[in-house]
Amino acid sequence: MNKFLIFTILTLFSFSCSYKPLYKKNALFSKYDIAIKIKSDGKYEDNVSVVKSILQKHFKHKSSKPSNLKLIIAIKRSISDLGINKNLFTKGKSINYNLNYSFYDKKGLLTSGRLTGKTSYNIGENTYSNIVYKEDASKKLLSSLSQNLANIITAMDFKRTISP
Numbered sequence: 001m002n003k004f005l006i007f008t009i010l011t012l013f014s015f016s017c018s019y020k021p022l023y024k025k026n027a028l029f030s031k032y033d034i035a036i037k038i039k040s041d042g043k044y045e046d047n048v049s050v051v052k053s054i055l056q057k058h059f060k061h062k063s064s065k066p067s068n069l070k071l072i073i074a075i076k077r078s079i080s081d082l083g084i085n086k087n088l089f090t091k092g093k094s095i096n097y098n099l100n101y102s103f104y105d106k107k108g109l110l111t112s113g114r115l116t117g118k119t120s121y122n123i124g125e126n127t128y129s130n131i132v133y134k135e136d137a138s139k140k141l142l143s144s145l146s147q148n149l150a151n152i153i154t155a156m157d158f159k160r161t162i163s164p
Contacts, residue, residue, distance in 0.1 A: 032067035032164040034059040039074045051146045058150035067164035068106040090124040099145050106163045117141045
């Protein structure tokens with residue numbers, strides 16, 4: 001009886017895993033190299049390098065073959081006042097990022113879309129801390145947006161076959 005109980009418990013735990021990943025790694029994207037091109041309006045901190053490094057982490061592999069797959073991203077940033085003063089010396093600002101993306105293969109456009117994100121940060125009397133707050137908020141928002149973009153492209157079901 002004791003052996004039967006242990007055997008049933010072990011089989012239940014070993015065969016009944018309820019976790020399934022939402023985004024699977026697509027075998028096509030791991031085989032072929034994807035050229036990532038990022039365009040930006042102005043010279044923002046290091047936003048282009050943050051987005052490119054996160055996307056390369058998802059799409060670039062050592063054993064990738066050269067291909068005609070291209071991901072083109074346009075980054076637009078706008079900053080506005082929140083109109084809220086935290087105290088006498090600090091006020092809030094809002095950063096909005098728009099990422100317009102297009103994914104191409106040899107035949108043409110596969111998909112395109114737009115991701116938007118918004119975050120806020122505080123402005124005070126210290127100029128150095130203002131720069132640090134702004135860069136930190138930008139990096140966090142852009143890393144989240146680029147992670148979402150990588151997940152969207154990886155999980156997308158294209159209407160036609162992809163020809164790298």
